Each structure stands twice: as structure tokens, then as C-alpha cells.
Amino acid sequence: MAARDVTGEEIAFYRENGWAKLPCLIDPNRAREVLAACKDLLAEMEEAIASGSSKISIGKHGERQYLADDLGAAWFPFLLTVRHIRREPFRSLALDPSLGRVAYRMIDRARLGAAQVPVALSDANLLVKFPAGAECSKATRYHQDNAADIGMDRVGHVNMWIALEEVTPEQGTMRFLSGSHREGPLGKHRDTMLEEYPALTEMYPWSEPLHYMPGDATVQHDFTIHGAPENMTDRIRWGFVCSYIAADCDVERDAPLSLGLREPYGTFPIVYPV
Ligand SMILES: O=C(O)CCC(=O)C(=O)O
Numbered sequence: 001m002a003a004r005d006v007t008g009e010e011i012a013f014y015r016e017n018g019w020a021k022l023p024c025l026i027d028p029n030r031a032r033e034v035l036a037a038c039k040d041l042l043a044e045m046e047e048a049i050a051s052g053s054s055k056i057s058i059g060k061h062g063e064r065q066y067l068a069d070d071l072g073a074a075w076f077p078f079l080l081t082v083r084h085i086r087r088e089p090f091r092s093l094a095l096d097p098s099l100g101r102v103a104y105r106m107i108d109r110a111r112l113g114a115a116q117v118p119v120a121l122s123d124a125n126l127l128v129k130f131p132a133g134a135e136c137s138k139a140t141r142y143h144q145d146n147a148a149d150i151g152m153d154r155v156g157h158v159n160m161w162i163a164l165e166e167v168t169p170e171q172g173t174m175r176f177l178s179g180s181h182r183e184g185p186l187g188k189h190r191d192t193m194l195e196e197y198p199a200l201t202e203m204y205p206w207s208e209p210l211h212y213m214p215g216d217a218t219v220q221h222d223f224t225i226h227g228a229p230e231n232m233t234d235r236i237r238w239g240f241v242c243s244y245i246a247a248d249c250d251v252e253r254d255a256p257l258s259l260g261l262r263e264p265y266g267t268f269p270i271v272y273p274v
Contacts, residue, residue, distance in 0.1 A: 002026050002096035006105055014106050018181030018224035021210060022102070025217040026162060030093070032214060035164035035238055037089050038126050041082060045073060065257065072257030078230075080136040082126040083257050094124035094242045100272025103158045103244035106219055118247045120268035122150060122157065123255045129172050129237035132230065139172065141191035142227035145220070145243075151252030157222035157245045162215070164238040169209030169229075171237040174218060176207040177225040184223055193225060200225065244271065 003026050014020040045066055048054040059065045059074055066073040072083040084090050093099070100119045109117040130137045145159055146152075167173055180200060186193040194200060204225075210218065220226055231237055245251065247270060254261050262268055 001098040002030060002093055003098040003102055005098075006102050011105055011108075014219060014221070017176070017178040017207075019176040019178070019207065019218055019220040019226065020106075022217045022219060023213070024215055025102070025160075026093070026099075026215045028214040030215065031162065031164045034089055034093060034240055035214075037087075038082075038128075038164065038238060038240070041071070041084060041087075041126070042128070045071070045082075059256070067257065070259060072259050074257060075136055077138045078129070078136065078140045078228075080126075080128040080130065081257075082128070083124070083255075083259055084126065085121075085124045085261055086259060090124060090126075090240070093240070094121055095269060095271055097272045097274050099160060099242060100244060100270075100274075102160065102219065104272045106158050106221075107156050107244075107246050109156070109246055109248065114248075117156075118270045119244045119272050120247050121242065121261065121271050122245045122251065122268050123243035123258055123261065125241050125243075127161070127239040127241055129228070129231045129239075131234045131236060132232050137172075137231045139230045140174070140228040142177070142194050142225050143191040144186060144193070144225055145222045146185050150255050152222075152245065153250040154248075155222060156249045157243065158219050159222075159241050159243050160217055160219045161239050161241045162217040163212030164240055165214045167212040167237050167239070168233070169211060170232050171235060172228045172231040173210040173212065173237075174207075174220075174226050174228045175209070176218075176220060177201065177204045178207055179204045180225040181221040181223040186223075186225075191227075
């Protein structure tokens with residue numbers, strides 16, 4: 001089992017605020033193992049790019065993109081995102097039923113009077129914020145996940161952001177507008193809502209700056225407004241995020257660069273219960 005179960009208090013906090021901190025969600029040694037693999041992955045990409053064996057293309061927001069058989073990466077001003085779900089140790093962690101159980105208990109379709117619904121993995125990403133002044137170090141703009149990238153027909157998505165080593169607020173840890181999930185979806189262009197609806201920051205309080213130890217995580221609802229300040233330190237901020245959805249969601253497509261997570265069955269892999 002990669003992850004501990006969540007407590008009733010953590011679930012209640014999540015329902016109220018649309019996010020929750022989950023200390024020691026996974027074993028710190030497991031987090032360090034994933035971190036070592038992440039560093040190897042970045043070195044491999046740099047080598048492939050430098051040798052010209054892999055091509056860089058430009059994505060729709062002007063970001064550089066790198067696509068190999070089992071790797072998809074994009075350099076945004078605020079993050080380097082790397083999708084690598086066909087590889088170990090990432091695959092086993094993202095598909096671990098114990099992580100799926102956390103998502104299952106947070107989404108909890110049975111609360112709506114429906115039968116309980118399994119949870120599937122819809123995406124998994126390494127998220128790297130580089131040190132101050134470097135490419136991919138800027139602030140993550142405030143947005144809702146709202147799973148618009150994959151055209152979901154209903155609510156029922158959570159992101160689980162796992163720290164792979166200690167991460168301090170100065171490195172740009174996420175901030176959440178607590179309770180904002182109650183507003184529902186606030187637009188498809190998901191990172192302009194605080195300019196469009198300025199009263200939101202008067203209506204809802206910001207989460208305190210968060211400090212993570214390796215293996216600590218936060219989980220957020222798909223409508224919770226969140227973002228992160230820039231990395232002001234000389235240390236890389238390493239995070240691994242797994243996205244889970246209720247299996248009754250109708251989803252139009254995989255996330256960009258997700259490398260066909262749905263293959264070969266045309267559905268996202270069920271993670272919990274199995
Ligand atoms: O890591 C970040 O700065 C943002 C991550 C994020 O937006 C997410 O996990 O949904």
C-alpha cells in the first residue's frame with residue numbers, strides 16, 4: 001500500500017474548504033525513490049534534446065513541447081510538466097489502489113444518493129518549478145482544474161499533489177481560495193477568474209502558506225481556485241500530481257500529451273476499488 005487512508009476530519013475539511021492537506025500520505029522513502037527517477041528523467045530529456053534525437057515543437061500557448069514514445073513534456077513559464085505514466089516507478093504509484101481510495105472517499109458519489117462509483121486515473125504529471133530567474137519558475141496563475149482539458153460532463157475530479165522532498169512556501173507552494181469550489185465552474189479560460197470576478201477574494205479566505213515534507217500531499221476539488229507564487233529560492237520545487245475521476249464521468253479525450261492513458265481499452269484505468 002503506497003498511501004495511508006484519510007481520516008474523517010480530513011474528509012470533513014475537504015468538503016468544507018475544497019482542499020485538504022494530507023500529511024505523510026505516502027512513505028517519505030517512496031517519495032524519494034520517485035524523486036530520483038524524476039531527476040533521471042530530466043537528464044534523459046536534456047540529453048535527447050542536446051543530441052538532436054528528439055524534436056521540440058511549440059504548443060498552443062507558445063510552450064516548448066517534447067514528445068517521445070513514453071514521455072510527454074511541456075515548458076510553461078510557471079512549470080515544467082512531464083507525463084510519463086507508462087514508466088516505473090510513476091505508473092505503480094499513480095495506479096496504487098490506496099491513492100485511488102483517497103480520491104474515492106473525497107468524491108464519494110454515494111453522498112448524492114447514487115450507487116458508489118469507482119475511481120479511475122485520468123492523468124499523472126511531474127510538476128517542476130525551477131529556481132528563481134530560471135525558465136518555468138514563475139507564479140502558477142490562479143485557476144480551477146475543472147477538467148476542461150478533457151471535456152468532462154460532470155463534477156467528480158480530484159488532483160492529488162504529492163511533495164517529493166521538503167517544499168517550503170518560498171519555493172511557491174500552492175494557495176487555495178478556501179470554499180471557492182461552491183461557486184462551480186467559472187469559465188473555460190480557467191486562469192482569468194480572479195480578474196473577472198474580483199469579489200471572490202473578499203468572499204473566500206486564502207489558505208495559509210503550506211510547508212510540505214516528503215510524502216505530504218494536498219488534494220483539491222476540481223472547482224477550487226488555486227495557484228502558486230513564483231519560486232523565490234535557488235532550490236527546485238518537485239511535485240508529482242495524480243488526477244482521479246469518478247468512473248461515471250463522460251470524458252471526451254485524454255489530456256494533451258497524456259500518451260494515450262486510455263489505451264488499449266478506451267477507458268481510463270480503474271484504480272479503486274479493484
Ligand atoms: O504545482 C503547481 O504550481 C500547480 C499545480 C496545479 O495547479 C494542480 O495540481 O492542479
